[in-house]
Amino acid sequence: GNSVTQMEGPVTLSEEAFLTINCTYTATGYPSLFWYVQYPGEGLQLLLKATKADDKGSNKGFEATYRKETTSFHLEKGSVQVSDSAVYFCALVHSLDYKLSFGAGTTVTVRA
Amino acid sequence: DTGVSQDPRHKITKRGQNVTFRCDPISEHNRLYWYRQTLGQGPEFLTYFQNEAQLEKSRLLSDRFSAERPKGSFSTLEIQRTEQGDSAMYLCASSPGGGRNTIYFGEGSWLTVV
Numbered sequence: 001g002n003s004v005t006q007m008e009g010p011v012t013l014s015e016e017a018f019l020t021i022n023c024t025y026t027a028t029g030y031p032s033l034f035w036y037v038q039y040p041g042e043g044l045q046l047l048l049k050a051t052k053a054d055d056k057g058s059n060k061g062f063e064a065t066y067r068k069e070t071t072s073f074h075l076e077k078g079s080v081q082v083s084d085s086a087v088y089f090c091a092l093v094h095s096l097d098y099k100l101s102f103g104a105g106t107t108v109t110v111r112a
Numbered sequence: 113d114t115g116v117s118q119d120p121r122h123k124i125t126k127r128g129q130n131v132t133f134r135c136d137p138i139s140e141h142n143r144l145y146w147y148r149q150t151l152g153q154g155p156e157f158l159t160y161f162q163n164e165a166q167l168e169k170s171r172l173l174s175d176r177f178s179a180e181r182p183k184g185s186f187s188t189l190e191i192q193r194t195e196q197g198d199s200a201m202y203l204c205a206s207s208p209g210g211g212r213n214t215i216y217f218g219e220g221s222w223l224t225v226v
Contacts, residue, residue: 022127044217089154
């Protein structure tokens with residue numbers, strides 16, 4: 001079946017550091033890939049998405065590229081801020097399905 | 113667009129009581145989903161509606177759980193005879209039709225069973 005594996009946390013960084021969160025997936029065919037962010041006590045917000053191989057999703061300084069050859073969708077940001085402290089979830093939707101499959105989430109804490 | 117709205121945001125209930133959560137999806141989204149999230153975990157799929165039809169239920173949805181979506185608009189999730197293991201955040205989400213459309217989540221409803 002479809003599954004997502006993402007880097008375990010927690011991850012603690014200083015402000016302006018470079019952030020990478022690894023995400024790999026297992027799926028047949030061509031899934032759509034997503035990163036969602038969850039701030040403390042809140043629901044999930046879509047951060048970015050990519051629907052086909054080599055697509056790059058970007059938003060708020062975050063980027064992720066859909067790599068079919070390595071079945072990966074790693075999240076990166078070049079210079080994090082304290083306000084980026086949150087839990088980040090990688091997820092996929094299979095082209096023949098309608099529901100998201102999530103990774104376990106990675107908690108990121110950015111210190112001033 | 114007002115987004116997906118959930119109510120109540122927080123609920124504390126005694127074990128054995130019934131609770132009901134309401135979800136108002138984004139207008140004209142015909143797909144509606146319920147997920148459950150426990151602390152430190154990713155959301156887990158519970159059930160899915162296409163308009164008013166409930167098309168899939170996860171094995172996580174025991175017979176104490178029931179979800180409805182009358183008239184294909186808002187949805188309710190009821191938990192009967194709550195147990196401490198039901199304590200979680202219940203997330204509602206909606207999307208337009210089509211497999212690759214973005215799924216939008218509400219703020220969630222926190223349930224604590226004491």
